Amino acid sequence: MPERSPLAPAHFPQMPPVAGVRLAATACGIRYKGRTDLMLALLDPGTAVAGVFTRSAMASAPVDWCRAGLKKGRGRAIVVNSGNSNAFTGRRGRESVRRTAQTTARLAGCRPEEVFVASTGVIGEPPPADKIIAALPALRNSATATAWNPAADAIMTTDTFPKGATRTASIAGTKVVINGIAKGSGMIAPDMATMLAFVFTDAAIPPRVLQSLLTQANARTFNAITVDGDTSTSDTVILAATGKGPKHRKVTRVGDPHLRDFRAKLEDLMQDLAKQIVRDGEGAQKLVTINVAGAASEAAARKIGLAIGNSPLVKTAVAGEDANWGRIVMAVGKSGEKANRDKLKIRIGGVVVARNGAVVPGYDEAPVAAHMKTRDIVIDVDVGIGKGRATVWTCDLTHGYIAINAEYRS
């Protein structure tokens, strides 16, 4: 196991049960020795499901399966394995997913389309359907309401810590629970970083509303982080609402004011998980928060933030603790979004370094250099065009990243 990231939280959070959700994890021997690699979540009848997936044109077989299954917005089980991504596996890959879903459906008493499957790990290798199918009956029998930490462990690849988060939200005065687990950008040679997250609530929210809530929150959380700008073939976020919590006022549309707190807490939880993924970025030594303001729109602000967050020159400067604001100017310039060079303003660690298209008069680098030595780097950029704002999180680019990714696979 690699060393735990220096940016990891102190411990896995204490997570309460979510009524209608039971979890189990086991080791079925796909790739890792002495580690769990298969997770099953069982969902009570009536559970609504929403999902967002990789935009890759090379999407994996499980992603194709989930997209099809989502059409009805209902789900009864989620099966996730680590160690093999079942991506670029052709017909065998599709059969593997179908057989996994059929077996799970028999065990859970539902239709195969109500089973969602996610895989992360090696690309292009024969999918491990037999191992998964053999392990499913025991897994079903061991499912409990409390196995959040084991579930988060089982979906890890080269993550250095399991990722979980929990929130309580109020819908018209009734408390509901939201729990989530995720895995991040651990590289498995010969594979790439994959990001998976599974979020569960006991609230009763219809599928269409749930999908809107997820899509909106996803743009500001999982789509606002970057480790190296590469996109996996398997990225998957699933949100399940069991409706088995305390009865609350019925919600039927995404704009319902009674959903305001739920929406905020959902985004907060997803942001928490997203930042945990960045904190576990390969070789990461620093978390970088990039706040962009003054852009033409929120989407434009996010694109500028990602241009900064994906720039190897910015990321190596952070790794070198170099307050290299010139590289931030460069990254803003290359984003493809409108920015006013002669109004550009940059702050690092709260200190204004550039304003109106030039370095501030008498610029004193000392406080900025001190900030660069900390673990949490904050960059604020105002591009002087409009009112669009967004925040993006990334990590630094270090020798550790090269070492992890340039090592020949064994």
Added chain:
Amino acid sequence: MPERSPLAPAHFPQMPPVAGVRLAATACGIRYKGRTDLMLALLDPGTAVAGVFTRSAMASAPVDWCRAGLKKGRGRAIVVNSGNSNAFTGRRGRESVRRTAQTTARLAGCRPEEVFVASTGVIGEPPPADKIIAALPALRNSATATAWNPAADAIMTTDTFPKGATRTASIAGTKVVINGIAKGSGMIAPDMATMLAFVFTDAAIPPRVLQSLLTQANARTFNAITVDGDTSTSDTVILAATGKGPKHRKVTRVGDPHLRDFRAKLEDLMQDLAKQIVRDGEGAQKLVTINVAGAASEAAARKIGLAIGNSPLVKTAVAGEDANWGRIVMAVGKSGEKANRDKLKIRIGGVVVARNGAVVPGYDEAPVAAHMKTRDIVIDVDVGIGKGRATVWTCDLTHGYIAINAEYRS
């Protein structure tokens, strides 16, 4: 000085004079000690000039100046300094360029708008106009037809070798000369890689035709290379045609069949310079040629090639000599261009590794692994959509890149 790149050519090419072009270089003390840092090219009256520039919204003052000057398509001098990019320098930056052009114009006997200026080096620092202006008279007096190597030396920043290329082209049976020099992706803290190239011919080609030739060739050469995907605020390519060579049949339009050989040789020369830039990429140990076929268009093919060439996971795999074709699948998938997963074909070093959306049956990695140990890596990808083809060149991502770019500036 950093060590010469292991991918550098054996020596600077022997370059003949270009009638109507005289060059000189000197050390004016901008940043580097004991190195030349200022280059002047004098062009005979009647020279046509074309240019392409960075797409950055944060373009430097010299880039703004050149864009304005290009409107008339005529030029009499090019002044290039290294050590200070005069980017993000506000009003002082604009004044510095104007004064440099005015002084050069007096010395060359032309209008300031006929002087083109390019700068590369530190960003956001006061521009060194006084030093440049003081050095110009002696520079004018020392200009010769043979100073190609000194000129290529003077525009280097952290380049490890000077870059030059020469070709002879035939226009309707008359031989003309094309010479070019370039500088590449050397990083100067606190700055970013900048790419400059200056190409000269003694052919007589009207400005509008010259601009079309340059724009077309640029798309397939300087815009088809990448070191780290970052875009400088100063990227500049200028093409000057003096018309002082042997008289040749008049050409008036870009589609003229008599320009076919010139067009091919120009692209070949620019490709040569572009590949030299990649061979001198920061930390580069391997040159990677990515041939994309089967795309919806040439532009789509280039975008897919750049997605592969910019992928940190692909580039670290090359650095690690890992035949990691799964990462190539990933990069194709994230390009945003159409690709047929189930028809995707990948060859590495000429060996087919994947076909029809899966690894080839009985895949033998040995010959591919052997190819990965060489200096020249070739990746062929067919995305199974259409007839678009393009080639992209990049280098590997190594510890050397991190070391160069994460070091605190002194």
